[in-house]
Amino acid sequence: MPEEEKTIKDFEQLTGLLKKKEICKRTVVVWPEEDHTQEAILQATHEGFISPILVCSERTKKIFADREALQAVTAENPEEASRIAVKIIREQKADIIMKGFVNTDVLLRAILDKEHGILPRGAVLTHITVTKIPEYPKLLFFTDAAVIPYPTEEQRKAQIKYVIDFCHAFNIDCPKISLIHCSEKVDVKHFPYTDSYNKIKKETESGLFGKCVVDGPLDLKTSCSTEAMKxxxxxxxxxxxxxxxxxxxxxxxxxxxxxxxxxxxxxxxAVLQGTLAPVVLSSRGDTIKSKFYSLALASLISK
Amino acid sequence: MPEEEKTIKDFEQLTGLLKKKEICKRTVVVWPEEDHTQEAILQATHEGFISPILVCSERTKKIFADREALQAVTAENPEEASRIAVKIIREQKADIIMKGFVNTDVLLRAILDKEHGILPRGAVLTHITVTKIPEYPKLLFFTDAAVIPYPTEEQRKAQIKYVIDFCHAFNIDCPKISLIHCSEKVDVKHFPYTDSYNKIKKETESGLFGKCVVDGPLDLKTSCSTEAMKxxxxxxxxxxxxxxxxxxxxxxxxxxxxxxxxxxxxxxxAVLQGTLAPVVLSSRGDTIKSKFYSLALASLISK
Incomplete structure (x- = not known):
């Protein structure tokens, strides 16, 4: 098997793969007026997997004026910056959009705008995370930590499709997808989605999602510990x-x-999926590392 | 402050307190036909904080025949063992009831039986856990991991009352109770219980639960990390x-x-609350330690 097809098992291997494949994605950054976002962008630019376009204040533009690798467009405020960034994506002048010091609501309003936004009609917007937990031997993808309150069956199927795409990008040949519930019992009365899980399993078996394993309802332990399962x-x-x-x-x-x-x-x-380009939507509490890894993830999965 | 009033900060201090207070609770064990339950009972008996009554098979009774500290009553099967154990609680011949190798459904049926069970009319049955997480500097109580699918406002208030009782038993003078949600925003439309959280907060302020702090909606990080909150x-x-x-x-x-x-x-x-006596309802996946600590918890909080 050629080396670039090895399964990615941690974030170091992810950035290694980006380098190996010489991936460099144009990344528009909305209002990067705080240290953590700036630092993550500089690191990712230095690593070579993004080429940033800042939509920022005049002041921030000046700070970065001497950096040749950084393009900058000025905006008056976060609202305007959001609109400009979304326009840049629509015009296909960037491959990724990243949130800076903007309220999520403000950026989402621009993204979801029916006339000028970047969510195609009928597309499901959802949030996908990939994590490396020291106690787990592989990367673990999960959805949804931030966008859809109570997914419908259709939304859940869209989540599964996105997650499978992500797994393939990480060279996981036959991804194992677990539909989580507090137990392994289908309980239509209290938890109607456990019945929906069953339907989704059957559709998987008839090939809906391609080569993969989908099972559930399963609890976290049964999903992530062979011992607990036994x-x-x-x-x-x-x-x-x-x-x-x-x-x-x-x-x-x-x-x-x-x-x-x-x-x-x-x-x-973590990124948002469903939009014309992946959205890096880290929050204030996230570390520089997490923002940096999110940029790496977005670079790998952006088309 | 006298030593016995110090706040209990881990499980070692809990068993220490039981010893200091010379607490020893009569514990009826339903069908203890497997190693982990037997081992936990033997350890807790050795530590001195329980005095067990086994409702078991003839075979198990013989195995423990030479142990003076162990009483045993024989039963034909898990169903009969459940009924006998519940009867022992009703007759006030034991203070705690512990599940052994019985399906939870079977034991719960005996516990919830309207005529012969041990859940008083109108009482709220819920599951309460206390945990020591290495990354958190104190014990953390939480509810509900196992019984109530979607608590009503009344059930939630009962959960808060139980948890406050537990905190007091652990010498936490003014417990801080966090009402968890994925964000800090009240969102009546998608998450009606966030509005209910607000009502509960107001009732707390007018003294419903005595000396305590109740706040929410708060997310896990804001609840458990001062840094994240800031x-x-x-x-x-x-x-x-x-x-x-x-x-x-x-x-x-x-x-x-x-x-x-x-x-x-x-x-x-972990224990169930709401019944005439605390129920230790560990599952097959739980460690001996976890069953042992659950017995210690039940001993401290049983009346």
Missing amino acids: IKNICSPINGEADALIFPDIEAGNLFYKTITLFSHAETA | IKNICSPINGEADALIFPDIEAGNLFYKTITLFSHAETA
């Missing part, structure tokens, strides 16, 4: 080695994100 | 130092339980 006497093709977790709702997804970053020393990268 | 520009009396987390639904609570045990090296103890 103790519970469960038999699943996931075999405690899930590549991706589809969470039942945003409370579960968001809590998982925050628990592993706060209590499990997890490293994370 | 970065997000949030001002909360919890101050990133929550003693207890009230989760919006079972998916969130269950996922938190499983994430911290699988990925954060957390130790846990």
